[in-house]
Amino acid sequence: MSYVARADRPADKAARYAEVAEEIASVLDGEPNRIARMATLSSMLADAFPAFFWTGFYLVDEAKQNELVVGPYQGTLGCLRIPFGRGVCGAAAAQQKTQVVPDVHAFPGHIACDSRSASEIVAPVFDAEGKLIAVFDVDATEKNAFDQVDAEWLERILQRAFAA
Helix, strand or coil: CCCCCCCCCHHHHHHHHHHHHHHHHHHHCCCCCHHHHHHHHHHHHHHHCCCCCEEEEEEECCCCCCEEEEEEEECCCCCCEEECCCHHHHHHHHHCCCEEECCHHHCCCCCCCCCCCCEEEEEEEECCCCCEEEEEEEEECCCCCCCHHHHHHHHHHHHHHHHC
8 A cells, every 4th residue: 555645744644654564564474584674664664655765774784883884775875884973874873762853964973875865764773682783764855854753653663573
């Protein structure tokens, strides 16, 4: 099911997240491959929310535990590598906490992978043992596109997909 109308009101947005969360869980049921799960989740969320301009994962690099490397995503070209602590993705990885940024141009150290990005949300992704394995990054071309509803639902979807 594709969602074409923008969910502007928090109740509408939460309802859409609840719907897509169940769709994602159904599609991912029984799939053990983490990359397949990430690619599918990115695709389904990008399709569900038209405001999502760039939607995808940066994986913790196994060789360099303090660096992220681009993973499955939907959108324009992403940055290939991001050190922990740098930009919104690096902050989410270093702090292991979701970052909601209403205006990326006001965020200290923002990395402009695409100059059209105006706001961003990045959530850490943990495996079943609680180890950070990635961050999930969503950019929008408008300011103030993300809020606590997005943070809560993305965290819930990611937890169900990767830590359950």
